[in-house]
Amino acid sequence: MGIHSLLSLSVVLLSCVSPSETGPTPRVSFSLGSPGRLVTRFSSPDVSNTTTLLLSHDGDLLYVGARDAVLALDVSNEDAITLRSKLDWSPSEKDLEQCSMKGKKMSDCPNFIRVLQFLNSSHVYACGTFAFSPRCTYINSETLTMSLKPDEGRGRCPYDPYQRNTAIIVDGELYTGTVADYRGNRPVISRHLSEGRRVDLKLDDTLGWLEDPTFISSSFVPDEEKIYFFFSEVGREYDFIDKFIVSRVSQICMSDVGGQRTLQRRWTTFAKAQLLCQADNELPYNVIQDIDTLAPAEGAPADDTLFYGIFTSQWSVNSGRSAVCSFRLSDIKSVFSGNYKVLNRDTLQWSTRVQEKVANPGECGLHNASDNALRFVKENFLADDSVRPVGRTLTMVSAEHTYSHLSVQRVQAVNQRDYTVLFLLTESGYLHKAVLLQAGAHIVEEVQVFVQPQPVKSLKLSTAQGVIYVGTSEGVVRVPTANCSAYWTCPQCVLARDPFCGWDPNSRACVRVSNSKSSLVQDVDRGNVEEACSSVSLTHRARFSPNKLSAGELVSVSLNEVVRLQCPPSSRLSRQQWERPNSRLSSELYLHLEDGSLSFVATPTTLGHYLCLSTENGFQQTVAIYHVRQKSSNTAQSQPSSHPVTQAGARPGPRSKLSEGTSEESELGRTEPTQSSRDAQTPTPQQDRDPALWTQESGLRGTKLWEEGPLMSARGPSYLKELVVVSVLLLLCVSLLITVLLYTFRQRCRSRTAPQAGTPPRGRRTSMEQEALRGPCASKRNGKTPHSAQAGVLVSNGALTGSNGHLPNTPI
Incomplete structure (x- = not known):
């Protein structure tokens, strides 16, 4: 049995194993339009498919490639995104008619802008599909007008608006990965806009250097003077019944000018290798979806450059799952400097055999090499080894969410340590912010950016402004990377474990971390509230004493009435628990519901005080306090024969704050559910921005409800005698x-x-x-x-x- 048969059998066996990992759960969730997580949105009736984004160097202008238009948006204002100028660029009626005659849908024939790059300080280079006849042009970045007549864009932009492509301009030259024909059968990695002694180059497609690829991204590493392309394609080195998709990384040297006789106007430095995103005893996540580059920290070598990518699996056993893997540049270089597979021209089968190296494939400076050396690199371009992820493990895996795009940022915390933060966009329309810790990934929050799933082609991060832009088919959404003001107390600020945020003891607020404020309280690694907030936090038992019971919500009920007390969770990672002073909540009288609420029938025995406690990461806090008492005779109303239900904390009713005595509904009573598809509910920050506010501040302001003792105050009037x-x-x-x-x-x-x-x-x-x-x-x-x-x-x-x-x- 050959190695390929063994691999096929292993795939079949592993496909029978269901995944056991579920991945991290977002700590808090903000629905679309939530006042606790404000996002800025730009949309216009005559603007659609804003899927290509380009941010200016100063971060004040955002250039958007849309359908039949190029926009310049003013994003300098934090509260709004305004349209500064617009360039209409649409096909003529004749072009649309020819596109329709080719058998294409009219909805696919407009000009979809797919390439938008800075050519120099004054011009932007743009390319569009232009009714399945690609066009490119130069646009003045100040006036947003065309400087020259559009020319042909074959090999620079795809024909089909649904085909993915990648493009990057370095030193005035355009490096692209796309298809060069109408049917999409000729994939190319090429260089354009070359001047002087340099010439435009492309791949030699006679040996199938690319096998039906899907281009994802490209990255320039200045110290290496190389362009790295990331894509997925059919892996011909695997002998499977079905097409086996593999993820690739390829490289080319910027100094490449092609061979003199062999490989004329062709790449002489092209090489590719497999990216293997796989954990032990699991199927590989073989299809790459998106990738972003994280430059090395200040003072670190270029070899520490990291590439973070989203991967999915083509097998149904991994349906709906996503994994994040990171790859180090030094590991990629090591694979390219190793052995290469050999292609048998008769059987078109790849094999590995020890052979004498005439040249090193992927090495720069081969344009002056001999024809024998160039023929060797022409036939040996697939590296034998695979690039393994950092630590030989997955950075993050999710069995619940399918991620499509990501951006990565390095953030320095209060302890002067650097943390990696990932911004992940789900197909269901949520943006996840995850911080990578030694214990694993921790999702700080999720923000809903659009309701209906829609094509997203670009995710642009502005580290200078601290915002991230999402280009969708409906418009552009701007989301701040930090939301520190949502945490009103020190425990909540610390439990968030957000490297962007820290608690300021002087102003008693959770603020954004900056170099000027070194006295902030923060614990990203452990989230230990007891140590970080030792000066302001109170213990649970101290708040539970008779004379220190904080103000709660008064619930007036009639006897034999069904009461339901709501308990808003402090986060989706917390656990709720109900308690009564000097009393036990027996299962015969009380019903604990799945949403954390407590239900019971009002009797003389069940009247009194109720406290809902939330425990997260070992820290316990009071999130809701209720005092259930019988209605007085002058306010009692006639009740129907069936048992009525009183839901405290869910709707207005005959109750008031004990501390004020005039308000008809307490702060804790205005919580609303946010997302029924998620298993736990999280209160919106405006309604209950931080339930822990009851634990530190109102606990000190609470009225003395139990002057006669907790038991006497907890019981209502009794008619037993x-x-x-x-x-x-x-x-x-x-x-x-x-x-x-x-x-x-x-x-x-x-x-x-x-x-x-x-x-x-x-x-x-x-x-x-x-x-x-x-x-x-x-x-x-x-x-x-x-x-x-x-x-x-x-x-x-x-x-x-x-x-x-x-x-x-x-x-x-």
Whole structure:
């Protein structure tokens, strides 16, 4: 069994294993238009597909390549983005008609600007698809007017607006990666706008240097004088049934001018290698989506340049998953200086064999080499080894989000250490800000930038202004990289673990980190609140004492009413817990809901105080305080037969702040859910910018609710004694009535059975007299009713007697 068969089998086996990693969860989430995370948006009815962005050197102007237009946006104002000038550049009616005759949709025939680069200090070079007939032109950056008539843009810009491309201008020369034909079958990496002794170059496509590539990005490394291209293509070195996609990095030297006889006007320094973004015992993330370059820190060598990329997998087992890998320039250089694979021209199979090196592929200065050396580099351009990620591990992986674009920035924190911050755009329309720590990636926040998924072609970061621009099909969105004012307390500022933000003890505010403020409180690595905020934070038990209970929300309810107390989570990483003073929340009386709220039926036992505690990273804080009491008689309202529900903290009701006594709804009661697709809810900063505000500040201002002790204040009025007294009195009355009736009946019986004067002796009565004296009762006992003529009754002294000397109906 060959190596390719083994690799195929391993892919099949690994595809049966479901991924176990879920990735980091965003700590807080801001929905679109949330007042706690303001974003600036530019849109216009006549402007669409603003997908190519170019930021000026001073950061005050943003050039936008849109459909049939090039815009110059003024972004110097923090509160708004305004249109300074606009250049209309659209195909003629004849061009559109020819595009339609070629079988293309009319919606794809406009001029989509796909190349926008600074040529020099006064001009911008722009290229567009122009009705499937690419055009390029020079634009004055000040007046936004064309300096020359547009010329042909084949090999510089794609024909199809949906095809990805990359372009970069270095020293006035344009380096591009795109397709050079109408059908998109001729991919090229070429150089244009060369002058003097230099000539335009492109790839030699006779040997298939590129196999159906998708160009992603390009980067210039000044110290190396090389251009690096990043793309994905079909890996012909793997013998699979299906096409196996691999991610590549390729290089060319800027000094390359082509060979004299062999490789004339062709690259002599082209080489490519595989980027392997793979963790142990997992399938590789083989399809690159986007990549950004992080320059080395000040004073570090150029070899420390890092390339951060987003990768996905082509297999269904990894559907919806994304991984971030970083690659070091020194590792890329090491792979290019190693061995190269050999292509068998007869079988078109790649193999690795030890061969004598006639030349080093990828080495600069080969334009003067011999024809034998140039033929060697022409056939040996695929490096044998793969470029492994830094640390041989994934920088970040997510099983929940699919990332499409990223930007990377290095930030210096209060402790003078550098931290890497990633800005990741999801396909669902959220921008994630993640800081890379030794323990793993930590997503500080997520910000919704658009509602419906839409094409995003550019993500531009301005480190000088501290903002990031997102180009979408509807307009341009500007998002500040820091949102320190959203954290109102020291614990929240520290728990955010945002290297941009630190707590200022003097102004008691979370502010942006700067070199002038070295006294800021911050703990990016651990987020330890107890140490960082030791001077201002309070312990949970101290806040729980009777005399230090902070102001809460008063909830007035009726007995037998269903009550629901809301508990706004301080973050999506926190855990909620309910407590009562000197009482236990039994499962028989209380129901803990999934959203963290508490539900119960209002009874004399359940009236009192309730505290919701939030625990995050070992720090516990009070986020909600409620005092549930029974409605007074003058304000009680009639209740329906079914149990009503009172939701404290969710809607207005007969409740007020205990500390003020006039407000009808507390701050903690104005929380709203933000995203039902996420499992946890996060309050918007305006409604509850920081629930921990109750823990430090209002806790010191709280009224003394428990002057008589926590237990006395926690209980409402009780009617148990009254119920017992009424029940006992009713029982006594019933017993007395029964006794009187029995006594009266007994007395009557005795009076009738007493012997009377004048009654003849029992032995002298005849049988007829005895039968008559028995009366009807005796006959009834025998089942017979005597006739009225036969039923005799004797009356003696006003008393009825039977023949036996007893009362009628009395047993003998």
